[in-house]
Amino acid sequence: MTIDFANLQYQYQLYKTEIDQAIHAVLDKSNYIMGEEITQLEESLQNFTGAKHAITCASGTDALLLAMMALDIQPGDEIITTPFTFIATSETIAFLKATPVFVDIDEKTYNIDPSKIEEKITAKTKVILPVSLYGQPADMDAIQAIADRHGLKVIIDGAQSFGSTYKGKTDSNLGDISITSFFPAKPLGCFGDGGAVFTNDTVLAEKMKSLRVHGQSKRYHHQYIGMGGRMDTIQAAVLNVKLKYYEQDLKLRQEVAAKYTIALEDTDMVLPFVANEVTSSWAQYSIRVKNRDTIQEKLKEQGIPTAVHYPMPLHLQECFVYLGYKKDDFPISEMVSSEIMSLPMNPYVTDEEIAFIASHL
Numbered sequence: 257m258t259i260d261f262a263n264l265q266y267q268y269q270l271y272k273t274e275i276d277q278a279i280h281a282v283l284d285k286s287n288y289i290m291g292e293e294i295t296q297l298e299e300s301l302q303n304f305t306g307a308k309h310a311i312t313c314a315s316g317t318d319a320l321l322l323a324m325m326a327l328d329i330q331p332g333d334e335i336i337t338t339p340f341t342f343i344a345t346s347e348t349i350a351f352l353k354a355t356p357v358f359v360d361i362d363e364k365t366y367n368i369d370p371s372k373i374e375e376k377i378t379a380k381t382k383v384i385l386p387v388s389l390y391g392q393p394a395d396m397d398a399i400q401a402i403a404d405r406h407g408l409k410v411i412i413d414g415a416q417s418f419g420s421t422y423k424g425k426t427d428s429n430l431g432d433i434s435i436t437s438f439f440p441a442k443p444l445g446c447f448g449d450g451g452a453v454f455t456n457d458t459v460l461a462e463k464m465k466s467l468r469v470h471g472q473s474k475r476y477h478h479q480y481i482g483m484g485g486r487m488d489t490i491q492a493a494v495l496n497v498k499l500k501y502y503e504q505d506l507k508l509r510q511e512v513a514a515k516y517t518i519a520l521e522d523t524d525m526v527l528p529f530v531a532n533e534v535t536s537s538w539a540q541y542s543i544r545v546k547n548r549d550t551i552q553e554k555l556k557e558q559g560i561p562t563a564v565h566y567p568m569p570l571h572l573q574e575c576f577v578y579l580g581y582k583k584d585d586f587p588i589s590e591m592v593s594s595e596i597m598s599l600p601m602n603p604y605v606t607d608e609e610i611a612f613i614a615s616h617l
């Protein structure tokens with residue numbers, strides 16, 4: 257048996273006719289930049305998420321930048337976030353010459369631990385930036401309460417969590433600005449790079465629309481320093497098709513996760529934990545194991561691919577040496593980084609594959 261980790265090819269074959277037609281419609285019109293497919297997608301994203309404004313952009317990374325620039329993040333400002341995430345979460349903070357301030361994670365959800373946030377707030381703190389890791393929103397009520405108490409803004413890095421919910425609201429519809437990514441391997445992926453920002457604030461929405469096109473107010477008149485951050489029309493065309501089936505994809509991902517959990521229940525591995533009143537989009541099904549290298553190697557021999565999200569927390573990355581963190585600063589992030597391992601996860605993992613993976617684990 258050979259098992260595909262994200263099974264992108266299978267999904268393309270499933271929707272091939274419709275997707276090919278949608279792509280060719282763009283080619284026939286040659287409306288490559290900001291074609292009507294973009295407007296269509298933004299409306300559908302608003303409907304899907306409940307957020308008042310959905311603004312597409314070139315990637316999840318650009319979405320993070322747009323959000324921070326819209327909130328006027330300046331050099332020296334501090335943004336509180338998690339060290340247990342993909343580099344983009346903090347790279348974008350540093351790119352704007354602001355300072356990422358790390359807070360350790362909760363041992364069960366692997367998301368930022370709200371009880372450790374307040375001690376890190378200073379006069380320079382502007383934003384709290386939780387990540388909805390593996391698809392699960394962080395403890396948003398607690399985080400929002402801290403932000404409100406200290407007059408801070410909240411940006412949610414929902415790159416992995418499109419369609420997840422917290423107390424009945426999608427995580428695109430929480431915080432001041434929420435972002436997502438449509439990178440192919442994310443739960444809702446396009447055929448290249450893509451992303452979006454979400455907000456209920458009309459002023460922020462207008463500013464992000466402008467920032468996305470070089471800060472222009474009207475053609476060749478520039479109100480802000482912005483960026484070239486638009487999504488390609490072709491990517492929007494792909495997403496317009498895939499979004500129609502996304503509710504079903506989410507359901508299937510949830511089923512796959514539930515089946516993994518049943519199959520692995522009686523082992524000594526630490527299985528994913530989803531908090532009360534929260535749903536995950538199951539970007540990853542990640543377990544914690546001892547002897548990870550050996551296990552990965554043995555599974556690989558059986559045709560079972562695994563991945564590590566993420567092997568090194570951000571405070572220990574070479575690019576962040578200048579921040580002055582050291583080993584043992586965030587013990588939970590470090591422990592989880594050394595044990596975490598993701599199993600094949602996509603809507604189409606079969607019962608047979610789950611049984612096979614579980615038996616070898």
Ligand SMILES: *Cc1c(COP(=O)(O)O)cnc(C)c1O
Pocket residue numbers: 315316317318341342344345387413415416437438439449450451
């Ligand atoms: C993927 C990812 C990003 C970046 O998204 P891109 O679309 O690849 O730029 C940011 N944050 C997290 C948590 C991610 O997983």
